[in-house]
Amino acid sequence: MPVYEYNALDQRGKNLKGIIEADSESQARAKLRAAGNYPISLKESKVKAEGASPSWFSASMFNRITPEEVYVITRQLSTLHGAGIPLDAALSSLVEQTRNTALKKVLAQIKGKVSEGKTLAQSMGEHPKLFPHLYINMIRAGEESGSLNVVLEQLADFSEKQQELKGRLRAAMYYPVFMAIIGTAILFILITYIVPNITQVFKDMEQTLPLPTLFLIGTSSFLKNYWWVLLGVGLAVVILLRMFVRTVRGRSVWDFIKLRMPVFGPVAQKIILARFASTLASMNRSGVEFMVAMRIVRTLVDNVRIAEVVDSAMEHVQRGQSMTVALAASPWFPPMFVQMIAVGEQSGSLEVMLSKIADAYERDVEASVKGMTSLLEPLMITVMGLAVGFIVISILLPIFEMNQMIH
Structure with missing residues (x-):
């Protein structure tokens, strides 16, 4: 039109x-x-x-x-x-x-x-x-209450915080991911192109080779000749996993694994809880009806296990009970989180408490990501060093044995 x-x-x-x-x-x-x-x-x-x-x-x-x-x-x-x-x-x-x-x-x-x-x-x-629904409902509440300019400012502040958090998470992961890609590429080139040229000399001499050298030659030969098999198997595994995750059972299992994963699990949990608290606080502040806000927050929770807890909390609220009853029974909502919400409900300052929870968890997420990246960097360097060291030793061992035979 x-x-x-x-x-x-x-x-x-x-x-x-x-x-x-x-x-x-x-x-x-x-x-x-x-x-x-x-x-x-x-x-x-x-x-x-x-x-x-x-x-x-x-x-x-x-x-x-x-x-x-x-x-x-x-x-x-x-x-x-x-x-x-x-x-x-x-x-x-x-x-x-x-x-x-x-x-x-x-x-x-x-x-x-x-x-x-x-x-x-x-x-x-x-x-x-x-x-999204969050955006529309906050604006609707602002128009109905005559405070649209205030709600727009709150929406802008909320969006800014979300973008800043995403940006910090991306920036923190760029270097480890870059290092992993470069390290994998270097190892692949070493094993498939450089190592075969060196080990061919040992084969021509028909010398009995040490076990590490034989393992290196076998690995190099397999990767050079059958890399497409590994690629095909890898793609098949990824496709099958994606198909499994799209099922109800598969999504539930995968979301459980994500929350229980060492190091990464707690960070993922904190990100979801921070988003839950900040979104609910923003909508509550804008005058959106509490149950409407809860339903919208439920759609934003991208983990089935935590979403089930939010569903249970909504049922408790509809029955006139506190949502903290459902949250406290879940292993995914820490005691401090539940206690602060309980205090907010009792004192009539739920919005304030939710904002404090969101700020605390966002700071915690940033600190956790920094700690995780500071742990990953030396770990990757160590793994790279061990891999390169193994290659060097596997090449040098036959040379040392030849020197001993000559002397």
Whole structure:
């Protein structure tokens, strides 16, 4: 559906500029008049509304809308609306400033719907792949309570914290992953190309070789001739595991393993609990009904075992009981977490306690990741050193034996 840029006067004679979505210019004028505005000028915008359902991608994969861009427009909308700029004018400003074509189209659609009289929550709700339930419900609560600018600021703060946490986790893992890839590549080149050339000399001499050297030659020969078998088996295992994880039973088993994994398990658990607490705190602060907030938080928990506990907590709340009863019975919610929520419920300051829990766990996650990476780096160096040392010793042993035979 086309998008039109308009210049109009409202019932008080105030000049209005914006964007409206309509099938034709006459329909756009009719929509403006129906809203009580008198159109002065109207022209079709270069930004076309998408006829298809909203998507994370435009025609080009390079126009993908990232979570970082959603955070930026949320912050900008919060700033503009908080400064007293009307919502439709603020949205028009975002459309003009946005460079990403796909995001520009979505914003133009939202602006058109708002100009037609729909709420911001309803307009954004037509783009569920871009704006999740959490986002929509917080905005709806802000519109209903008349505190949209406050809610937008809270959403921007929440998104910023989530992006910062993801960024720190990625940055912490870059170096270990890079080291692992480089180390594996070096070992593969050594074993498949360099070692065969050296060991061929020993074979030509028909010398009885030590066991480590025979093992190295056998490994080198196998990798060089049958690397495709290892690759095929590896791919088959990955595909079968993915198929298993997609089943209900498989997902439950895999999520249990993730939580029980040494070193990585506690970090994964803390990340989920931090997200649980921060999301529930943000929605509670915005005025979203508690059970609605719990249902939304439940959809954000990406671990089946912890999601089952949240389901149980919701059942307890519906029966008029404290959700801490269900949380305390679970091994996945630590006593400190449960106790702080209990104190928050009893004192009527649940939102404050949830925020404190989220901050504490986010700091704990960052410290744990730093500790994990500081442990991984020397561990990988040690493994690399042992592997290279074994190769060197396996090559030198026959040479030493030849020297002894000569002397």
